[in-house]
Amino acid sequence: MLTKVYGSAVFGIEATTITVEVNIAKGIGYHLVGLPDNAIKESSYRITAALQNNGYKLPGKKITINMAPADLRKEGSAYDLTLAIGILEASNQIETKKTSDYIIMGELSLDGSLQPIKGALPIAIKAKEEGFKGFILPKQNAEEAAVVEGLDILGAENILEVIHFFEEKIEIEPTTFNIEESIENCLESLETDFSDVKGQESIKRCMEIAAAGGHNIILIGPPGSGKTMLAKRLPSILPPMTMNEALETTKIHSVVGKTSNIGLMKNRPFRNPHHTISDVALVGGGQYPQPGEISLSHNGVLFLDELPEFKRSVLEVMRQPLEDREVTISRAKFTITYPSSFMLVASMNPSPSGFFNDGNSNMTSSPAEMQRYLSKISGPLLDRIDIHIEVTPVPFEKLADQRKGEPSSEIRKRVIKSRSLQTERFNTYKNIHYNAQMNTRLIRKFCKLSDESSNLLKNAMEKLNLSARAYDRILKVSRTIADLDSSSEIKSSHITEAIQYRSLDRDGWLG
Template identity: 75%
Template sequence: MLVKVFGSAVFGVEATTITVEVNIDKGVGYHLVGLPDNAIKESSYRIAAALKNNNYSLPVKKITINMAPADMRKEGSAYDLTIAIGILVATGQIQAEELDRYIIMGELSLDGGLQPIKGALSIAIKAKEEGYKGFILPIQNVKEAAIVEGLDVYGVENVLQVIDFFEGKGDLQPTVIDTQTEFSRTLDFPEFDFSDVKGQEGIKRCMEIAAAGGHNIILIGPPGSGKTMLAKRMPSILPPMTMKEALETTKIHSVAGKIKDAGLMSQRPFRSPHHTASSVSLVGGGSYPQPGEISLAHNGVLFLDELPEFKREVLEVMRQPLEDREVTISRAKFTITYPSSFMLVASMNPSPGGYFNDPDAPVSTSPAEMQRYLSKISGPLLDRIDIHIEVNPVPFEKLTETRKAESSAEIRKRVTLAREIQSKRFEQFDNLHYNAQMGSKYIREFCVLDETSLQLLKTAMERLNLSARAYDRILKVARTIADLEAAENIKPNHIAEAIQYRSLDREGWLG
């Protein structure tokens, strides 16, 4: 007897429906075809034990299982439940009239229990698109899959529940999640709040500008000046995610198996890889392709602490994703594209010893050593960072202040208003949402300067020896400063403030 059961495979962040054909014939043998990997080939042992421990059996007959399309490689252990139900129906041990209306996925334990799978949200979205009635999966993944409206999502704990469901014996009910309620959870009480930061008002202002325009930012300062503390609080002042952004972010984390019994992600991600990270861990890929840190930071913040300590080749792979806001991984047998629209926040010491031109510093560094240290960061990478700011140690008077600093919620209100101005400005453009995404064409259109501002910028570039690459960056940052003040045009004071945020372009830093 031939039976067809439906599962799904995830490539990149998109799912593809897989038809599992189970054929029972005379003879003895277990044949699994359709390019399965070792995890799927080993499924026969898990399935046999799970069925036996629940009073069912793997028949002593010739069992042929084809996973179509047969030329597409299938990976992982999530097809155990799909194959097991197919065998039970094909051998007549259970009846399942509506089997073809459901996507079934799950890894079996030897006692028949189910282990969580990856990519549940992507699979649920595809199942709804293709008109399936429901999706049966492990209960650990049910919240993320139930985000998809118009699809019955059933979370199960063991194979017996699935058998009873198809035979009409159980009381299994679809999981219903109020997506709006899930999404409405705000960041009013974040774990890291700017009210905890003593002093550093200038740096807070700089980070507010970065958040308002989506600008990449690098913090340069000696140890203990608060760079990491400030960076960790950046997500708390970013605008709340839109529903589209929340779905995109949840889908990526679902594919990577990072969703732990949670539904829709309502908070922007914050990723902070160690400086020993490899290129693959940063951009994604591998023999079993997985999204990397830059994709896990999609719609959020990627924090690179001690930037010069990262291997140069690791940093260089970020150049294209920073520009295109997606990363394409090409191998001989596959090509996968992951979204990677993130905000880069980097920090670094100004020299190997951590101190710059400070005669009282405990560790002294020669100019040659400092220049060699800074040259680890390439010009093209710095070209993609709009704001460079020096962070100085907090004086004792500020540290001992009892007055509470401004909270993240108050800063976020101003940031959100500035983003709304930008959204309205760029509403006719598909891939342009905030100032940091502007190219040269849009800078000329939206960053027009009056004569006074133009003269001020010219003088600054000449006297401070600013590089040519600083020109566009200053204009974009000035546009954001103007948006924070709800000003229609860029004024000289906006340009003057933006010029301050190009430390590494000045002579004496990187030349």
């Protein structure tokens, strides 16, 4: 007997429906075709044990299973449940006409219980697009998939529940998810808050500007000056994600299996990879392509601590994603595009010893050591970082001060107000939502300067020997500063402040 059941394969962050054709005929054998990987080929052992332990059996006949489309490689153990139900139906151990209405996915344990799968959200989205009635999957993934409205999400704990559901012996209650309530409460309590930061008022101001405009930022200062502490508090002042941002972010994390039992991601991601990371781990790829750290940071923050310690090849692969806000991975057999619109926050010491320009330290570095250290960061990469700020150590008097600083909640209110102005400004432009995303044409349109401001910027670039690449960055940052000031016009004071945030373009740093 021939029967068809349906599963799904995730390629990139999009799903493709897989038709599993099961044919049982006279003879003996188990033949699985359609480019399955080793995990799928081993499924026969898990299926055999799971069926036996639940009162069913693998037929002693010739079983031929085709996973169509046959030219698309399938991977992972999530097809165990799909194959098992197909075999039971084809061997008349269950009689039902409902299997064609559902996408069925789940990994089987030997006792028949279901283990969580990856990519539940993109699979659910695809199932709804293709008109399926529902999606049967492990209970651990049900809340995540229930984000998709108009699709019955049936979470099961074991294969017996699924069999009895198709035999109409039981009903499985569809899982529901209150999206509106989740979005309203999207800013969960965070462990970090800017009220814990002593002093550093100018740096906190800089972080506020970066958050308001979505600007990339690099913090330069000696060890112990608070660079990492400040960076880890940045998510606490970022605006809440929109519904579209939350869905897209959850899809990416779903593909790598990081969303079980959490439903929709509520907070913006904060990724902090170690400096030994490889370029593939950073941008994504591999034999079975997976998103890298820059895609897992999508709509959030990617923090690179001690930037010069990263391999130069790793840093250079970020140049295209920083510019295009997506990363395209091309291989001989596939091309995948992952979204990667993130805020880059980097930190570094000003010299190998860490105490350049610190008169209180005896540790110094030679000019050759300085040049070798700083040359690890290329000019084109710095070109994509809007704000450079020097972080100085906090004096004892401020460290000992028991008074709390301004809380993140107050800073966030100003950031959200500024972002709302930017949303209104760019509402007619596709994929432009905040100032850091402006291209040259939009900079010319929305960053017009008065004669006074223009002369000020010209003089500053000449006297401070600022590079040409700093020009557009200063205009973007000054536009954000004006938005925080609720000013439609970029004033000379806004330009003056923005110029201060280009430390690495001045003489004495990168030369």
